[in-house]
Structures are given as C-alpha cells and as structure tokens.
Amino acid sequence: MEPPKIWREKRERYLAIGIQCQDCKSKSFPKTSFCTKCSSSNITEYRLATSGKLLNFTKVTSTSKEMNSYAPFFVGIIELDDGIKVTGQIVDCKFEDLQDEMRVRMVFRVLARNGEEGLIRYGFKFTPE
C-alpha cells in the first residue's frame, strides 16, 4: 500500500476513528466528509468501540506479496458494540477456536511488511476476549 494512502487514513488505521452525524446521530466507518445516511456535513470524529462479536470468518491461505508471510491467517466480519461492522483478522488463536458470535476485542498489530515501498504497515486486528 502506498505511503500517501496510509498517511491519509492514519486516524482510521491507527486510532480507529470514524464519524458521527450531529444531525441524525448515525455512526459510520471509515471517515467520510458527509454522513453516509443523511448526507449532512455536520459531523464529528468518533472513536470506534473496541470490542464486539465475530459474525462470519474464514481462513486466508494465499494473498498479496506483502501479506503472504503471515498466511495462513483468519479473517472475519466483526460487529462492534456500537453497531459498526468491519472486516479484520482474528489473531492469537487456533482456527478451531473460532465460533460465530464469539466475543473479540480490538488490538493494534503489524498488517504487512516487505511491500514494494518497504514500509511496515500497522492497523487493527481482533483477538478472542
């Protein structure tokens, strides 16, 4: 992933910041300039809930060069306690341990390295609670 893209998304990637609309109160992630529900620009930054439940999951055995050294790894859709849904990896567990609806919490980890730009890329992953 190119450095300007990481830099542009640093608050989402490193601090898990989304937005909340001050008019209709709906929350969304990633950040946008308008509310994704009512299109109001009256929005403020908002920190995502740091735990939630695992809705769906599977195993990744092969991906792009900069993430391949971590494969196989597990990936899933997580519904955070504030209702926001995100896709992320589930780490520090065995595949057999994973279950639908299991509780997970957000952790900060390395996502990729050895890409063309040589940067180590960080972001959030999840671990069983």
Add this chain to the structure above:
Amino acid sequence: MSNHRVNIIGYGMTKFGEFYEENSSSLASKALMDSINNSVIEKNEIQAAFFGSFVSSSNSQSSIGVNCINECNMSIPVSRIEAGTASGAAAFHQAYLSLLSGLYDCVAVVGTEKLSDYVRNESIERILGATIDSHWEFEMGATLTSLYAILTKAHMKEFKTTLEQLASVPVKNHKNGVHNPNAQFRREISINRFLNAKRISDPIGRFDPATFCDGSSSVILASSDFIEKHTNLETTIPVLGAGQATDNLALHHRTSLTKLLATEYASKNAFKMADLTHSDINVAEVHDSFPIGEILAIEDIGFFAKGEGGKATENGETEINSNITINPGGGLKARGDPFGATGIAQIVEIVEQLSGRAKERQVDNKNYGLTQNVFGTGAMVYVNIFGESEVKR
C-alpha cells in the same frame, strides 16, 4: 421503439487458456476480426468499438482498443470500459446505449484480458483485491476468495446447503465444457475431486474457483434500421432487456450475505424492459467464479426459490435441456475466466444457443436467453436478456 431495437449480428472469440506467445491486443484483434467475418458485413461499416478490459496494464498498455484497431487497420472511435470482473458486460452495456441513443447504427464490442503474465500468490491477488473494498477489506487481510468463502458459509448455515450441492455446480459445468471448443478445460471432473481437495479458504476447495486465463471475445451490434438495409445477415439476435445494479462494495456493509441484491435488481430491470419473467428464460450463462456464485445467481434471478439453488443443482435441474439450462458453455469454471472477455463470451454462448448453432451442447427450447456478469462479490451486476428472433415478438 422497434426502430431502436439493438441486435447482435456477429460474434467471435479466441479459445480461452494460457497463450504465452500472444499479447492482449493480438488476442483482441483475432476476436474482433472473427466477429466481423462472422457477421458478413464489411469492416468499414463498423462505426465505433467498445473494449472491456479490467487490467489496464495488460500488455503494459492503457486503452488497449487503440492497439487492436490499429492492428485491424481500422480508424474508428474506441473506448475502454472498466468494471473489474464485469468489464465485458459493462462494455456491452455502453455499446448498447450508443445504439439506443441513435448516434451509431453498427458498433463492435470486444472483451480482452491477458492474465498468464501475472504471478500467482502475488500480483493476481492484488489485482483481484481491487474488486472488493481494497482499503477496508483487502488491505485488512481479506481476499476475493475469502469473501466468497464467507458468502458460502452464510448460505450453508441459513439453508443447510451442503458441500456436495456446491460441488455439483463445477461438476455440471465441466461436463458442459467438454463440448465447448473454446473452453480452457474440456474434461469432466468427478465430484470427489472437489470434495477431497485441500481447502484454500474454508469451505472453498482448491479446485472450486474458476481459473484466471487469457482470451478475447467480440460481438457486433446493429440497429434495426441497419438490419433492414442488410438482408443477407445470418445472425439477428435482439437484445430485449438490459439491467445493471450496484450494491455496497464491502460485504460488512451489506444487509444480507445470502443474496446478491445487485443481481436481484439488475434482473428485475432487465425482465421489466423485456416484458418477460424468469419462467420465460430457457438458457442462461451466469457468473460461477465460485460455486456459490452460480447458486446465488439462479436464486436471485428467480429461477429457484431462495435457499433451493444447491438442491436444484444437485438434482440436475440446471443441466442442459432441464427446465432451465445454466452455463451450457461450461461457465467461467470450464471456459476459464479472462475477466474482460468473460462477459462477452457469455453473450457469445447465448447467441450461439438462440441461433441453434451450439452443436452437442445445443438446448432444444431456445426462445429466450439470459447472461449475468458480476463485479467482485456483487457490488455491480449486469443482466442481459436476448430473444431468438424479432419475429416471435
């Protein structure tokens, strides 16, 4: 309206597979010349060409249409249309609109892709990562295959769809592909081969996905006015309906993981335009890049009730000359999947079927045919409906 009817008057394609001696534009030129010769019109009667191609750097050349038109010694306006794995159908849609607008009377559509140049486990995964939410799915660790695995598991959980039912999709498509001379894989594969394969993204097995390959396909479109002036045409298959719809890019933003809403909306629009229903369709080519893709397609188009697609496939209800024939050309699975060329190859198959030229894989009832081409996990879907002839309407 009848004067504005769009018809397919010629078609052609290369064999799909790995062609290391060919580049993207040489394949495209072959398919284009093939379709022009097939249409029995003169090359200079074509007024514009629309190219469907996903990977702009195929052949290290953007706007691949220019190379192709130069090679074919033509000088007409060209555009390249990109919609990921649905680029072929997207180009077809723009060509269709250009005739409906009245600007042109005869245009060519070419789908082309050259994927054997890319390294597996590296660049192909990144290319496909651009057909899902590249920042918040792919860069977080998900791949196209893993998201199809999640769609598969959701269907298995909600409707008790079994691995045997899922495997019956590629088994049938490989059986059909045996009779398609342009298919990459022309051999049957036993169900046990699929069931015993290593899981690459649980529950998706090693042999479940369609393969990425090289190939080109092309059709010539003409207005009804053009057809009236050319009485020697051998193919005149009318486009009766064209639907396109969009859904959330990321799976985690969708309301349901057991249907592709975009397929439902696109087919509703196409059926409405054609004034037909799903029960009128005899034969369809749908996007079976993964087995669950075909099951979702046949349910979301309406051929089978929600949750019944797996059972129906296992019971042989989608085989050639069953109630509804699905993927008689072998689908993406047996034909191979050169992204931009796939959407046009689906149309070529339906045109061959409706004109009664599909030989060993010919369906008996051939009044109406349908194609469905999908971008990524269903963020964009194109559905087209074709009729056997203008006369029947």
